[in-house]
Amino acid sequence: MFKTRKTTGRQRAFNLGESINVYLEDKRLAKRSERTIRTYNQxxxxxxxxxxxxxLTGTESDCVKEYVKFLSFEKTKWDDHPTSQRSEQGVGVSSRSVNNVIRNLRIFYNWAQKEYGIFDGSPAERVEYQKEAEQTFEVFTDEDVTKLLSTPNKRTYTGFRDYVMMLILVDTGVRIGELTHTKIADIDLVYRQINLRAEITKAKRSRTLPLSKTTADAISELIEYVNVQDEDDYVFLTQFGERYYGDTFSKMLKKYGKKAGIKDARVSPHTFRHYFAVKFLLNGGDPFALMKILGHTDMAMTRRYVNYLNSNVKEMHDKASPVTALMDKGNNRKRGPKMFK
Incomplete structure (x- = not known):
């Protein structure tokens, strides 16, 4: 167990639940993002x-190690995710997720050492990070995207709203949380762009998302339909005029995916992000420009998309080969009877 100093003032006996409350309040006072605080809390x-x-009290020397064992070998994957399906669930979370937990617990216990005078070492420091497998990701095919875009009923407000959101995801690769936080004032239809405010982005840096004419026109039509008067209002609303949340859209997207018969890729907003990135590079886009559009703080994540294309170069060649195209075209011509065996 931890040993604690005799303390005065703010420092007091360690209680896990109460300590978490104080810790989260400290993070709010430090102006940490809503997303970060939500992650810490979870x-x-x-x-x-x-x-x-x-x-357990949370002061045992092996409490974090036992928790990591539980996450790695016992916990049901996705059991606490709002949009997960039973068919997607398995046992044991990924090494990446486990490492995120270890990292967050280390930060918490480092804070607790200062807050409560704990000096005998943090139980989180004694747990090593797990080796992570190289991250993979799924990408929609063009056919998948076409099917998804054609699924919502665009004659209704909710259907057209979801269609517009999918268009933006395809066109920009924006994160769903950034998109649902977008306000009328952030939309610039003259220059065809969305200006993401720093406070709503993951990296806390403002950035600009260029839009195609098709997407800009669709956004304009949606805003005109809703007839929003205040520029501080959110662009994407429920049918009751309230803010439309990303989790709700994700659930709807799964329904669209099921209706469209999408089976070879996980139907989620982030899969659109992967699709945009891959298509951007395939069509000659610059990796550094992609990094800025996606809001990456360095090239590490962007490089994954480049590596993905390199690893799939044979498959792409098979699809794009001029010889294949010519032969397929020739095979479509009507021929007479065979002269030779």
Whole structure:
């Protein structure tokens, strides 16, 4: 167990649940993003429940190690995700997810050491990061995207809204959380772009998303239909005039995917992001420009898309080969009877 100093002032006895409350409040005061605080809260509350279920206080030297074992070999994957389907669930979360938990618990316990005078070492520091497999991702085919875009009923507001959101995802690769936070004032139809405010982006940096004419026209039609008067209003609303959340859209997207018969790719907003990135590079886009559009802070993630294309070069050649195209075209001509065996 931890050993603690005798403390005065703010420092007091360590209680896991109360400590999490104080920690999250400190992060709010430090102006950490809503997304970051939500991640901390989710990670720490799950850890708190794990400890409570096993009569642990969170001060045991091996409590984090036991939690990591649970995540790696016992926890049902996606069981707490709002849009997961039972068929997608399995046992054990990814090494990447486990490492994120370890990282967040290390930050929390480092804070707790200062807050409560704990000096005998953090249980999180004693847990090594897991080796991560090279990340892979699924990409929609052009046919998948065409089917998805044709699925919503564009004669209704909700259907047209979802169609416009899909268009933007295809056109820009924007994160769904950034898109649903977009306000009327962020849309520039004259220059055909969306100006993402720093406070709504993952990296806390503002950036500009160029739009095609088709997408800009669709956004214009949606805004005109809703007849929003205040530029501070959100662009994407429910049929009751409230903000449309990303989780709700993700659930609708799964329904569209099922209706469209999409089976070879995970139907999610982020799969659109992968699709945009791959198509951007395939069509001659510059990797550094892609990095800026996607909001990456360095080239590491962008390089994954370049590597993906390199690893699939044979498949792409088979599809794009001029010889294949010519032969297929020739095979479509009507021929007479064979003269030779």
């Amino acid at each position: 990670t720490l509350r799950h850890f708190e429940k794990f400890c409570a279920d096993r009569n």
